[in-house]
Amino acid sequence: MADLQGTLAVVTGGGRGIGREIALHQARAGATVAVLARSAPQIEETVALIEGEGGKARAYPVDLVDRSAVEAGFAAIVSELGPIDCMINNHGSFRAFGPIWECDPDEWWGDVEINLRGCFHTCRVVAPAMLERGRGRIVNLVGGGTGTSFPHGSGYAASKAGIMRFTECLNDTTVPGGVLAFAVDPGLVRTAMTEMQLDTEAGRTFLPGIQQLFEDKINVPPSKAAALIADIARGRFDRLAGRMLRGPEDRDALEREIDAIIADDGRALRITGLD
Structure with missing residues (x-):
């Protein structure tokens, strides 16, 4: 398989954690990387790490909920770095924990807006240019609650399930034009977001299972999802x-299972039993 030399990848939420690792893996494979997030110092640090390894990257502070800011930011990326080959939506927010009547409505909706609306904004901008060129790949990160109930994380779960369905709809719309969309679940990774769940009273009260999982040493390295996305x-x-791919899984085994997954129409949101 060819490496990513001469391609341009955009990584949102690239200032830390999983996003930083994704950006580093893209650069190590030869891609130039545009690193996006709201925090300029964090994405500049990611860029410095990439450049320190001999890679190419540039930081773009963007609030993905702000449509005008996204449009201006992506126009700058294309003007300065060229056409986008791979769009990776890694940004995420999970601040509203608990039964819905105990969640702050603005925090709950903020999780949905950042996660789902932010993803919509970036895809809306990049897809037409990719279709015009006849090629491109879009990767949207999903997570807890995508395919199962998550009672005390309803805003996060609703947004991630929404991103999964959005990815399916997007792919079905763009695949005839050579543009492919994927969903990736990185697994449980110890990040600043999960640390907040561990360190806040609401998180400890309503999400005690997170602490137990970490105590049971369920902690997926962010490099797993980053390597999968590079592939x-x-x-x-x-x-x-x-369809949805998972960071923790063995990529060679996944490749061997492709025919079976397609035959079973697996790794997708489906409602069964309605015949």
């Missing part, structure tokens, strides 16, 4: 476009 960018899993 997606290379085209290794093109046949699974529109």
Whole structure:
């Protein structure tokens, strides 16, 4: 498989955690990386790490909920770095914990807006240009609650399930034009977001299972999802476009299972038993 030399990847939420690791993996594979987040110092640090390894990157502070800011930011990326080959939506927010009547409504809606609306804004901007070129890949990160109930994380779960369905709809719309969309679940990774769940009273009260999982040493390295996404960018899993791939899984085993996944119509949101 070819490396990513000469391609441009955009990584949102690239200032820390999983996003930083994704950006580093893209650069190590040869891609130039545009690193996006609201915090300029954090994304500048990611860029410095990439450049320190001999890679190419540039920081773009953008609030993904602000449509005008997204449009201006992506116009700058294309003007300064060229056409986008791989769009990776890693940004995420999970601040509203608990039964819905105990959640702050603005925090609950903020999780949905950042996660889902932010993803919509970036895809809306990049997809037409990719279609015009006849190629491109979009990777949207999902997570807890995508395919199962998450009672005390309803805003986060609703947004991630929404991103999964959005990814399916997007892929079905763009795949005839050569643009493929994928969903990736990185697994439980110890990040600043999960640390907040561990360190706040609401998190300890309503999400005690997170602490238990970490105590049980369920802690997926962010490099797992980053390596998977690098393989997606290379085209290794093109046949699974529109479906969910998981960071913790063995990529060689996943490749061997592609035919079975497609035959079973797996890794997608489906409602069964309605015949």
